Amino acid sequence: MPDIAQCKICKKPFQSFGGHTCHNCLVDVDAAQIKIRDYLYDNPQKSGIDDICEGTDVSRNIVLYLLKEKRLTVSESSDSAPTCIYCHRPIGNGLMCDECRALISNKLQYAAPKPTKKKSPDDSRRSQLLIDLNR
Numbered sequence: 375m376p377d378i379a380q381c382k383i384c385k386k387p388f389q390s391f392g393g394h395t396c397h398n399c400l401v402d403v404d405a406a407q408i409k410i411r412d413y414l415y416d417n418p419q420k421s422g423i424d425d426i427c428e429g430t431d432v433s434r435n436i437v438l439y440l441l442k443e444k445r446l447t448v449s450e451s452s453d454s455a456p457t458c459i460y461c462h463r464p465i466g467n468g469l470m471c472d473e474c475r476a477l478i479s480n481k482l483q484y485a486a487p488k489p490t491k492k493k494s495p496d497d498s499r500r501s502q503l504l505i506d507l508n509r
């Protein structure tokens with residue numbers, strides 16, 4: 375015996391065979407998912423919920439349902455600017471923000487081999503200490 379459940383989208387009671395939506399909405403949701411996928415493919419910059427509702431005429435209820443069921447992912451904001459690969463701060467372009475770029479070039483300088491002279495054991499211990507202090 376199927377249970378009577380409330381459709382998660384249109385809120386009408388329906389005979390549930392384990393699903394969360396009535397048959398009508400199920401058809402709508404499947405159609406909407408394809409519509410949204412195509413829309414996002416054509417408009418990767420406009421992946422906010424409002425953009426999707428406007429661009430596809432899909433009702434907000436259905437978009438939210440798809441999100442909840444993890445059948446759809448949207449970005450929090452509609453601008454999908456590139457982000458720094460290290461700190462994930464939005465940046466204009468490139469791979470990383472100025473701060474991380476500076477940090478990394480500093481690290482590279484430290485890592486670069488320094489010219490080494492023959493030193494007495496005492497001297498090398500002293501420079502080792504200096505390096506420790508610099509850290």
Ligand SMILES: [Zn+2]
Nearest residue numbers: 381384396399
């Ligand atoms: Zn329904």
Ligand SMILES: [Zn+2]
Nearest residue numbers: 458461471474
């Ligand atoms: Zn950064």
